[in-house]
Amino acid sequence: MILVLGGAGYIGSHAVKILIESGESVVVVDNLETGHLASVNKKAIFYQVDIRDEEALTAVFEAHDIEAILHFSANSLVGESCENPLKYFENNVYGANVLLKVMRDHDVKKIIFSSTAAVYGEPKIVPITEESETLPTNPYGESKLMMEKMFKWSDAAHGIKFVSLRYFNVAGADKSGDIGEAHTVETHLIPLVLQVPLGKREAISIYGDDYPTKDGTCIRDYIHVIDLIHAHLLALNYLRAGNESNIFNLGSGSGFSVKEVIEVAEEVTGKPIKTLIAPRRSGDPSVLIASPEKAKAILKWEPKHTNVREIIEDAWRFHINKPNGY
Numbered sequence: 001m002i003l004v005l006g007g008a009g010y011i012g013s014h015a016v017k018i019l020i021e022s023g024e025s026v027v028v029v030d031n032l033e034t035g036h037l038a039s040v041n042k043k044a045i046f047y048q049v050d051i052r053d054e055e056a057l058t059a060v061f062e063a064h065d066i067e068a069i070l071h072f073s074a075n076s077l078v079g080e081s082c083e084n085p086l087k088y089f090e091n092n093v094y095g096a097n098v099l100l101k102v103m104r105d106h107d108v109k110k111i112i113f114s115s116t117a118a119v120y121g122e123p124k125i126v127p128i129t130e131e132s133e134t135l136p137t138n139p140y141g142e143s144k145l146m147m148e149k150m151f152k153w154s155d156a157a158h159g160i161k162f163v164s165l166r167y168f169n170v171a172g173a174d175k176s177g178d179i180g181e182a183h184t185v186e187t188h189l190i191p192l193v194l195q196v197p198l199g200k201r202e203a204i205s206i207y208g209d210d211y212p213t214k215d216g217t218c219i220r221d222y223i224h225v226i227d228l229i230h231a232h233l234l235a236l237n238y239l240r241a242g243n244e245s246n247i248f249n250l251g252s253g254s255g256f257s258v259k260e261v262i263e264v265a266e267e268v269t270g271k272p273i274k275t276l277i278a279p280r281r282s283g284d285p286s287v288l289i290a291s292p293e294k295a296k297a298i299l300k301w302e303p304k305h306t307n308v309r310e311i312i313e314d315a316w317r318f319h320i321n322k323p324n325g326y
């Protein structure tokens, strides 16, 4: 049995669907603070539990024979983390503490963990390898780095093996159009851009056009959520094969600027997208591009949907299908 924490969220709901399609039995735990029950595949067993609730989490571990955990439940908004850092330390860091305690007590030894490119902060060298310095510039990235360290020391003391996956910019949606990115407070570029052709937003603000990049706007490495989840399945097999704990970047290795994303979204939707030039958003590095070479070499990961057009087409299919979310 695989336990998916945060399985009602954007990325977690894709993981649940793909795990089930690949023949795994899945238990989902989600507090539904930001997740949607409707996005959880019906073949999964669902518990509305907050991972900080040790008693309730323990009951899930006692009811099921859990082999491995995929951990997607965390707060993940950079701006919010700067305004309310303690929320991030309480939910993300303390939540991981409770989880590790319950794992230790129930002899569960495998966990795949969602980390982030935000652990690197402002990179000195691009593309970013896993050996790059970790110097987060916001509490969100700091909380994820702290969690990585908690897993490292829990491995040393209790033999809990982990794979930490440092995500770059996750986007796109399942090809069915049934599940996708539907945050109540949306901050991510692609869903915000698509709100304009959906008629939900007048214009998209470009946060800064004076960066030292080819068109002056920030460059990011967009990774399709389906490719991202395939890396999780490979990480699960990697731990099942008895390998040591490890850390991998998950990105496509190529970058697209904010203006390029908007242009492709205009082509995909066939509608003009009005833009406004706004001031820079604080804490935004100019260029974030992953080196995915380690994941390719060790996990044998090969992202297949690296074209930003395909990512936007798949996101658009979901938004057309569910214009008001779940």
Ligand SMILES: O=c1ccn([C@@H]2O[C@H](COP(=O)(O)OP(=O)(O)O[C@H]3O[C@H](CO)[C@H](O)[C@H](O)[C@H]3O)[C@@H](O)[C@H]2O)c(=O)[nH]1
Binding pocket: 076, 077, 078, 116, 117, 118, 119, 167, 168, 169, 170, 187, 188, 189, 190, 192, 204, 205, 206, 207, 208, 218, 219, 220, 258, 281, 284, 288
């Ligand atoms: O309305 C908007 C929203 C975003 N942007 C720009 O679009 C780019 C992408 O922004 P997102 O907010 O979509 O993504 P980030 O790169 O800021 O954040 C991603 O990478 C971070 C690590 O750096 C964290 O992991 C975070 O959770 C993850 O979404 C940035 O240059 C941002 O300034 C705009 O111009 N206008």
